[in-house]
Amino acid sequence: MPLDIVSTAKAHGGTQGVYRHHSRATDTLMTFAVFVPPQASEGRVPVLWYLSGLTCSHQNAMDKAEYRRLAAELGLMIVLPDTSPRGADVPDEKDNWQFGSGAGFYVDATREPYAENYRMYTYVTDELPGYLATHFPADMKRQGLFGHSMGGHGALTIALRNPETYRSASAFAPIVQPTTADWSKPALDKYLGVGAKSQRLYDATALIEDGHRFPEFYVDQGTADSFLDTGLRPQLLAKACERAGIKLTLNMREGYDHSYNFISTFMDDHLRYHADRLKG
């Protein structure tokens, strides 16, 4: 599994790198970013996956999420995958920011013409971990997940389906019920089929209803987030967690919006949350 180095730079005593490879899962070139903390010179370090939101690539959080300072202090490797396959040969809806490029929703599509390339669930949970284990000083026994918006959805659902693989999961403004939210339902319908049962595998509240469990979740949500009422609806996650007896810390953050200003403000809290659970 060869890997091309796109760029590396020293940052906060560690290394911020960008890498590219051909993905079997998506049958495209895929780009991702990894921050390796300075502690990696002394042995494998815990891995924290950051899953980005709609329209983003690895680049947005790498530039704006402000994770390096504290990740370097805590000794966490931060991995930022892309959010979809990309390329001239990949079916897409160019003018639709909620579908196709930048909008993979961390699903394995089953409907044509998307099933061949839009396999971000397999890419993030199976293929990319192989690259990390092979090419980076990553301790794959200590993995956590977090993400923003569509990526918060990804973190919650991947954690619920793989509780043995990931020790910790948190989210910034997650889409907690994508099968009914206005900006995600059309995409799931196209990737998986209208009314398809498989949609429940990609919906945190449905997974919990269906018996999936994860020890606890940590969620921040801005009260000035313009997507709060129709797209995000954290109260639906709170209700599902309460019924299932899953511990949920849900912080409503007064006056914060949906942007990286919000994410970067609460980044330190999330990194410490994961470090407490990954460094044991």
Add this chain to the structure above:
Amino acid sequence: MPLDIVSTAKAHGGTQGVYRHHSRATDTLMTFAVFVPPQASEGRVPVLWYLSGLTCSHQNAMDKAEYRRLAAELGLMIVLPDTSPRGADVPDEKDNWQFGSGAGFYVDATREPYAENYRMYTYVTDELPGYLATHFPADMKRQGLFGHSMGGHGALTIALRNPETYRSASAFAPIVQPTTADWSKPALDKYLGVGAKSQRLYDATALIEDGHRFPEFYVDQGTADSFLDTGLRPQLLAKACERAGIKLTLNMREGYDHSYNFISTFMDDHLRYHADRLKG
């Protein structure tokens, strides 16, 4: 002096805003960013100017310099001006990243056709401070300057020419002798004239030779910076400061390049340096 709000967002308890206005100095619309820390709700706060490097607008440092967390803690207002006038009516060399748009070099041009618009020295030292004093909770008696590369040059030269206005000055990888450096001499020649004496007003080492003084400077420089030997040459500043008896702290940072990975790594040190001198 009306001011348009382009955007505002809550960040780290303060407000990150972007603003636009018509500039008398440059005769163009100018955009700038201001971070107002939470302490401003209780009174005017010190102002720290961040001057950006070649090709940048206010946006690059706003996205990538990672100043908000600690500025909010220390109670510093951070101001990020653009680096040049811009627009269809502004003379430019589109394919030259070292001249024109994004490359104002913080000078007042005297040569045609640049003299009408390229007046970034007056814009940064005279016009924009007026907007800050009028529209923001800025304590104009407590101002500091820092910047990167071309903006480090701007910080050093503006401080040397206005020691009564600014209490503190620091720089990341500054161009210390732009009148001879390969990437700045052609621009100064075009803005000010080949061999013009006025070029010495925009060169930190020349200003020091000519008797200008500032109490002390704090400079970080990466050793893996590809511009170190031909464009930046901090040893020329060290020599000038030593001869003039100006205290200079020059940190050579092993393995760091010229990017925002370098800037963000040492941002906290600079903010604390300025806070120590501005909060008295």
